[in-house]
Amino acid sequence: MSDKDDASVKRMAQLLRQGATMLADACPQCGSPLLKVKDDIYCAKCDRRIVYAQSDEEVEAQAVKTLIPELRETLINKLKALNEVVDRETDTEALTKLANLMVLLLQALHKLEGIDK
Numbered sequence: 340m341s342d343k344d345d346a347s348v349k350r351m352a353q354l355l356r357q358g359a360t361m362l363a364d365a366c367p368q369c370g371s372p373l374l375k376v377k378d379d380i381y382c383a384k385c386d387r388r389i390v391y392a393q394s395d396e397e398v399e400a401q402a403v404k405t406l407i408p409e410l411r412e413t414l415i416n417k418l419k420a421l422n423e424v425v426d427r428e429t430d431t432e433a434l435t436k437l438a439n440l441m442v443l444l445l446q447a448l449h450k451l452e453g454i455d456k
């Protein structure tokens with residue numbers, strides 16, 4: 340066993356004593372078992388934190404989340420504009436259409452609130 344291996348084993352043992360847990364996953368760099376130290380994933384042999392690449396799904400969910408405030412603002416602006424149009428409109432048929440549109444916008448806004456959790 341080389342000095343480097345010896346040092347990594349000692350470090351691993353120390354971390355385990357401090358409450359780290361050993362994971363089933365191996366380090367992508369060296370193949371050593373990975374340790375979970377609090378919220379971090381750590382490789383004792385490489386002596387570094389391992390950051391897992393995000394899956395496509397996570398990246399997508401993240402992109403949608405960052406878009407939500409913009410979408411919400413757009414919808415609110417549309418509702419404000421619509422409110423002014425409804426205020427001036429006197430034709431019943433036109434008002435019905437406008438009211439339907441308003442309901443759709445409000446539903447979309449409500450759905451956004453549901454996603455943003």
Ligand SMILES: [Zn+2]
Nearest residue numbers: 366369382385
């Ligand atoms: Zn490693």
